[in-house]
Amino acid sequence: xxxxxxxxxxxxxxxxxxxxxxxxxxxxxxxxxxxxxxxxxxxxxxxxxxxxxxxxxxxxxxxxxxxxxxxxxxxxxxxxxxxxxxxxxxxxxxxx
Numbered sequence: 457x458x459x460x461x462x463x464x465x466x467x468x469x470x471x472x473x474x475x476x477x478x479x480x481x482x483x484x485x486x487x488x489x490x491x492x493x494x495x496x497x498x499x500x501x502x503x504x505x506x507x508x509x510x511x512x513x514x515x516x517x518x519x520x521x522x523x524x525x526x527x528x529x530x531x532x533x534x535x536x537x538x539x540x541x542x543x544x545x546x547x548x549x550x551x552x
Contacts, residue, residue, distance in 0.1 A: 460484035461509045462494045463531075465543040466502035474545045476504070476529075491522040498524070507531050507543050516541075 462484065465476040481497075484490040487508050494506030508522040509531070518531050525531075530546045533539060 457512070459511045460487055460490040461511060461541060462490040462497075462506055463509060463541045463543055464494055464497045464500075464503055464506040465529075466504045476542075476544050477502075478540075478542050480541055487519045487522045491519075494522075494524065505529075505543070507541070509541055511539070 459482060462481045463478055464481070465478045468475045468477045481490075481493055484493065487510065490508040494508065497503055497506065505524040505526060507525055508519040510517045510519060516533060525543070528546050529543050532542050532544070534542055
């Protein structure tokens with residue numbers, strides 16, 4: 457059984473480093489329903505985009521076709537006190 461999640465995000469100006477705030481909205485029956493929620497949240501001040509994620513018992517998958525993501529972001533999962541998905545700026549390569 458699949459559960460669909462919409463993770464919308466924006467720039468966190470309270471932090472000195474480059475971080476995004478994230479809100480996980482869970483419990484959608486399809487990727488299309490999660491996308492509709494993300495599109496509804498886009499006009500919110502500071503919202504930069506959203507990711508639609510399908511979660512099953514043993515894996516999770518990002519639906520790029522239903523998401524609005526810029527090319528310089530990374531989607532990940534955190535297992536602190538439950539499962540939480542996070543969209544953050546992608547790490548930059550640094551020459552040393």
